[in-house]
Amino acid sequence: MDMKRDYYEDIRLFDSKVQVFWTILFLLALGLFPMLGGHYYAYLFNLMAIHAIVALGLNILIGYTGQISLGHAGFFAIGAYGCAMLYKVYGLPFLVALPAGGFLSAGFGFLVGLPALRLEGPYLTIATMGFGMAVTQFVGHWSFLGGRMGLDIPKLKLLGLELGSDTQIYYLIMAVTVIMTVGARNLVNTRVGRALIAIRDSDIAAQTMGVNLTYYKTLAFAISAFYTGIAGGLMAFVLGFISPENFNLMLSIVFLGMVVVGGLGSIPGSIAGAILLTYLQIRLSSVQDMWLVGPWIVDISERWFNVGGMANLQNIIIGLIMVLIVMFEPLGLYGFWIRTKRYWRTWPF
Amino acid sequence: MLSQLIVGGLAIGACYALIALAMVIIYKTSEVLNFAQGEMAMLSTFVAFNLLTEQGAPFGWAVAATLVFAMALGIAVEFLFLRPAKDPTVLGLIVITLGFEMILYGLAGWKWGPDQRALPFPISNIEVYHFGEVAVSKISVWIFSIALGIMGLLFLFFKYTKLGVAMKATQQNQMAARIMGIRTKRILSFTWALSSLIGTIAGILIASTYPLDVNMMMDPMMKAFAGAVMGGMTSLPGAVLGAEMVGIIENLFGGYVSLEFKSVVAFAIIVLVLCVRPSGLLARHYVKKV
Numbered sequence: 001m002d003m004k005r006d007y008y009e010d011i012r013l014f015d016s017k018v019q020v021f022w023t024i025l026f027l028l029a030l031g032l033f034p035m036l037g038g039h040y041y042a043y044l045f046n047l048m049a050i051h052a053i054v055a056l057g058l059n060i061l062i063g064y065t066g067q068i069s070l071g072h073a074g075f076f077a078i079g080a081y082g083c084a085m086l087y088k089v090y091g092l093p094f095l096v097a098l099p100a101g102g103f104l105s106a107g108f109g110f111l112v113g114l115p116a117l118r119l120e121g122p123y124l125t126i127a128t129m130g131f132g133m134a135v136t137q138f139v140g141h142w143s144f145l146g147g148r149m150g151l152d153i154p155k156l157k158l159l160g161l162e163l164g165s166d167t168q169i170y171y172l173i174m175a176v177t178v179i180m181t182v183g184a185r186n187l188v189n190t191r192v193g194r195a196l197i198a199i200r201d202s203d204i205a206a207q208t209m210g211v212n213l214t215y216y217k218t219l220a221f222a223i224s225a226f227y228t229g230i231a232g233g234l235m236a237f238v239l240g241f242i243s244p245e246n247f248n249l250m251l252s253i254v255f256l257g258m259v260v261v262g263g264l265g266s267i268p269g270s271i272a273g274a275i276l277l278t279y280l281q282i283r284l285s286s287v288q289d290m291w292l293v294g295p296w297i298v299d300i301s302e303r304w305f306n307v308g309g310m311a312n313l314q315n316i317i318i319g320l321i322m323v324l325i326v327m328f329e330p331l332g333l334y335g336f337w338i339r340t341k342r343y344w345r346t347w348p349f
Numbered sequence: 350m351l352s353q354l355i356v357g358g359l360a361i362g363a364c365y366a367l368i369a370l371a372m373v374i375i376y377k378t379s380e381v382l383n384f385a386q387g388e389m390a391m392l393s394t395f396v397a398f399n400l401l402t403e404q405g406a407p408f409g410w411a412v413a414a415t416l417v418f419a420m421a422l423g424i425a426v427e428f429l430f431l432r433p434a435k436d437p438t439v440l441g442l443i444v445i446t447l448g449f450e451m452i453l454y455g456l457a458g459w460k461w462g463p464d465q466r467a468l469p470f471p472i473s474n475i476e477v478y479h480f481g482e483v484a485v486s487k488i489s490v491w492i493f494s495i496a497l498g499i500m501g502l503l504f505l506f507f508k509y510t511k512l513g514v515a516m517k518a519t520q521q522n523q524m525a526a527r528i529m530g531i532r533t534k535r536i537l538s539f540t541w542a543l544s545s546l547i548g549t550i551a552g553i554l555i556a557s558t559y560p561l562d563v564n565m566m567m568d569p570m571m572k573a574f575a576g577a578v579m580g581g582m583t584s585l586p587g588a589v590l591g592a593e594m595v596g597i598i599e600n601l602f603g604g605y606v607s608l609e610f611k612s613v614v615a616f617a618i619i620v621l622v623l624c625v626r627p628s629g630l631l632a633r634h635y636v637k638k639v
Contacts, residue, residue, distance in 0.1 A: 062440070115624050118624060118627055122582075125384075126382070126574045127620055130574070130575070133615075134612070304460075306459060306460055306461065308462045309460065315458065321448075322444055326441045327434045
């Protein structure tokens with residue numbers, strides 16, 4: 001049933017009518033959601049959507065092209081500061097500033113992609129990690145960008161409308177996320193996407209088949225950085241205040257974690273990973289309010305640890321999930337979903 | 350000014366060199382790039398801090414206990430996380446060490462919080478020795494000589510002990526080493542223990558001059574990576590040389606060009622070295638087979 005008989009079937013956005021139905025239902029639910037949930041949930045969903053955009057971009061780089069990056073917090077910061085400065089200082093309209101921030105980030109992605117041509121595996125990871133940390137430090141020392149004190153972001157005005165609250169900005173973010181998701185979905189099914197996948201599987205073989213490595217590797221970095229930059233621009237307006245501490249190495253690791261936990265080389269996987277890890281991050285940062293587990297954790301903290309550092313539990317849990325996923329389910333949540341589906345399809349056999 | 354900066358660079362470079370050595374030892378043996386190296390050292394240093402301040406242990410005993418703890422931690426990582434992973438990819442290995450880094454970071458943050466502390470160190474930070482025009486703090490001299498001593502010990506260990514030779518054999522060819530009767534899995538565990546031990550010494554030395562907090566090893570780890578890359582990732586003398594050079598270059602940059610952007614140097618070095626000579630200064634160039 002998964003067989004594709006011609007090219008047009010392969011590049012179609014939806015495989016079946018059932019999928020169209022569920023997608024429309026899902027989009028409707030997303031649209032109606034803020035009327036039911038409160039501000040808190042709108043904020044949570046905003047963060048999830050923004051992280052989903054990053055995870056999509058990073059998955060294009062890691063899952064589809066096979067280039068590892070630990071520097072995406074750097075691109076995120078470039079996007080956030082770029083968009084915020086263009087909007088605040090130069091007074092560009094948001095609809096121009098956001099893509100401009102994305103393209104600025106893509107430019108840096110291209111530059112980082114150049115050394116990546118000669119590097120692979122661990123070496124590339126070190127180089128990108130160095131890039132991410134260099135960006136954070138650079139921003140922290142540059143007073144034009146607010147330095148360590150951070151940068152206040154004004155309220156967002158879009159086409160004359162002021163989007164002040166989380167619920168209002170929610171629609172904007174969801175629209176961008178849907179566009180980016182469709183873009184990523186289409187990208188991986190085209191000539192470019194196939195070239196990237198060929199590079200992942202074997203760059204030498206891809207080169208033999210006529211894939212221009214220089215072009216496609218830097219392109220992959222640029223696209224990935226573009227996604228991350230757009231997400232960064234949105235993040236600046238959701239947070240309302242950005243400082244270099246928002247974009248540390250841990251963030252890059254969490255981004256990588258989202259992709260790995262969600263599933264390498266899978267669009268729904270990236271989104272699932274982003275949703276799961278973002279939820280855990282937010283939920284566990286106030287773990288004492290959690291039902292049943294909360295008091296127990298507080299008790300443990302008082303006895304052996306420190307109540308003040310309890311928010312660090314999120315790092316422990318996320319790290320543990322990353323390790324366990326690699327050890328036991330290398331395909332991530334997406335692989336888990338595929339296996340469950342297969343299991344139930346032939347149940348009870 | 351110039352010689353002063355170079356001497357300062359040598360002292361901090363010695364700390365980077367120890368971390369770089371710890372990374373290279375693991376990378377050579379198991380092809381794992383240990384991103385958790387810094388956090389392992391950080392956690393162990395905090396254990397030393399706890400022993401010194403809360404338990405009131407004498408310095409020598411506290412350090413000895415910490416080193417035992419560090420070795421146990423190293424063995425635990427290898428045994429719990431890397432051994433059970435079923436044929437992991439390069440990315441898989443990186444993610445495992447990164448995940449472990451987050452776990453350690455979270456644990457240390459949970460226990461000790463974000464505050465900066467000072468490790469009580471028996472050697473003074475303020476007293477200086479004078480060598481001609483150059484003033485060197487007492488602690489820098491100690492750091493440098495301790496690091497040098499450890500490097501010498503490592504050299505002797507790899508050259509003259511049975512275990513060291515077995516480790517070298519495992520590094521060169523695991524299969525052949527197994528055929529020769531070396532228990533390679535045990536060697537791997539021991540490698541992690543040794544690496545964690547060396548990293549922890551670096552951590553304690555760094556904490557003697559810099560404040561002790563959960564983020565203390567982030568920057569040194571980056572520098573150590575730069576040094577290891579410069580030396581070629583698979584060469585022990587290369588790692589030492591590279592890390593010392595990173596320390597000196599960084600200090601010179603801080604002194605002559607810009608103190609604020611000193612930390613960007615490590616990244617620039619990594620990119621330059623990787624672009625100009627990807628196999629590093631001292632490692633032999635290797636050709637990938639398809």
